[in-house]
Amino acid sequence: MAHTMDRFGFELPLLLAGAFRQLIDELHRRLAEQGHPDLRPAYGFALQAIGPDGATMSEIGRRLGVSKQAATKTVGKLAELGYVDRAPDSADARAVHVTITPRGRDSLRRSAEIFESLRREWVRELGADRVRALEDDLATMTDLAGGVPLHDLPGWLR
Amino acid sequence: MAHTMDRFGFELPLLLAGAFRQLIDELHRRLAEQGHPDLRPAYGFALQAIGPDGATMSEIGRRLGVSKQAATKTVGKLAELGYVDRAPDSADARAVHVTITPRGRDSLRRSAEIFESLRREWVRELGADRVRALEDDLATMTDLAGGVPLHDLPGWLR
DNA sequence: CTATCTTCGACAACCAGGTTGACGATTGAT
């Protein structure tokens, strides 16, 4: 029974937060280098929520788990930065159809690449087994085993 | 080589964030049940930063990694809620000495207990080895191997 | 002992990312 002393319970959230923070910070550092200096963490989630087929404001809000007002604001900034386009919805005169621009798609493509590269760094450091175990364990504890919803994520990243 | 397909890189931050979120939400759910419904995540960090001997506004800001103005605001709310006291510093007429009230200490004690209990749940679910491995791996990747600083944590929790 | 430099904390204005509430316009269901 090699019983190395257990860590304190409060360290667990701190470690999770620290690791998350580090990944997100590094992502944005690299995105900035690759021509996307204005992309904030929240924007990535929003783009993700819009999806390849576009979506309406309300739909984006629902997918993100925020109010449609909040979604409207975020989309407004995304539009100013050239990451999305807004157009009247052909099927519903009340609705606005939001689509991702080529620049937006470029940022998503690069984000995905950067995340893969970051994960490879974890694998180099910890080994593939440990990383998989870590992911599996986190998925277990969050009952997010299949598919991570965007809900409840934005807001507390910066 | 049983090579179950690797997860996508972007899932890692999502899993970390989800797990963190879940722990913090559960902490505050239980704290609310135990007589601390007004304690927000940021306040716990601030109390932590004040410490058993108290601290000045600037010191709290430094420990938290935020401006002294931000620290002043948070301490103000903490004081309104009865978690801290402010008194003139005996050694420096410019400074304000902030101390934790008994109620504040109660909340810290309960938080520590809740975090221990939450960690025990992880151990029940995943096994002590996996939890230790997870903590060690996260500590490795965050070079937070020894002692987690409060710096850069507040702000992106809610 | 005085002149200068730094630090302390407060005040004000601002930002990001949310919230609720109200509202006119449109849609869909009866």
Place this chain on the structure above:
DNA sequence: ATCAATCGTCAACCTGGTTGTCGAAGATAG
């Protein structure tokens, strides 16, 4: 044809931050 639900916007507000400015108080030189 009516009436309720939904669409997006506006306005006001909250939280947790930011900068800049400032007077008062301390530290350090000369």
